[in-house]
Amino acid sequence: MYLRKKIIAANWKMNLTSSEVAPYLETFLLETKHIEGVDVVLIPSFTSIPKASELLEKNPKVRLGAQNFSFHEKGAFTGEVSAGMLRDLFVRYVLVGHSERRELFGETDHIVHQKLLTAHRHEIRPILCVGETLEERKNGKAKQVLEHQLKVALADLSHEDLADTIIAYEPIWAIGTGCTATAAEASEMHHFIREVIKELAHKEISQKIRIQYGGSVTPANARELLKSPDIDGALVGGASLDPRAFAEIVKASQG
Ligand code: 13P
Secondary structure, three states: OOOOOOEEEEEOOOOOOHHHHHHHHHHHHHHOOOOOOOEEEEEOOHHHHHHHHHHHOOOOOEEEEEOOOEOOOOOOOOOOOEHHHHHHOOEEEEEEOOHHHHHHOOOOHHHHHHHHHHHHHOOOEEEEEEOOOHHHHHOOOHHHHHHHHHHHHHOOOOHHHHHOOEEEEOOHHHOOOOOOOOHHHHHHHHHHHHHHHHHHOOHHHHHHOEEEEEOOOOHHHHHHHHOOOOOOEEEEOHHHHOHHHHHHHHHHOOO
């Protein structure tokens, strides 16, 4: 079996200002100072990235991510932020296709696909978010929805870029609802995602690729979820706003 390093990410969404970054990191870094062997990614808002970048410059234990970016290289795109601009601030990861962007900002599968290609071109690791609605799950369509999202988003990626993409399975019914998927439900979907990756590439890549779970992850349920062999990490929203709670989740990845 392939040994995959766990990856725990904090998606702050539209929360925490730049001046809240330093106190957050002070507490979080203190709480996690003995933790090794896990990738930790902090994904603040654009305006908090410069401060986080400055404070994490000499800290190899926490990497920086962004919540969004444009697939255009540069030019007349008022209000947009390019991959090159993120690289300039040492951003190593970017969320692509989060359900909030798909649902609230009209991000289509085609846009998601363009963003994945752009992120890899700039050597920023994309975290591709996929997940079904409650209705789709109730209608027995969850796997069909995931398969479609994955196949459109990941089309034309080289095997190398595919292996370097992180998938986040985030069932929409579990996001911000307190209604988390059980470890068994999440594992079944992660296993299915690996099957789709195998079809798109081959077995070795499907074993290499890391799949996070996201949706109401808290210190109380993280250990149970993260001990499942198919769950390689967590993408945490609400609970990541509290540095102690996020530190607990990172610790839970250690088993
Ligand atoms: P919650 O952890 O608040 O449910 O959010 C999950 C999420 O959307 C992370 O990207």
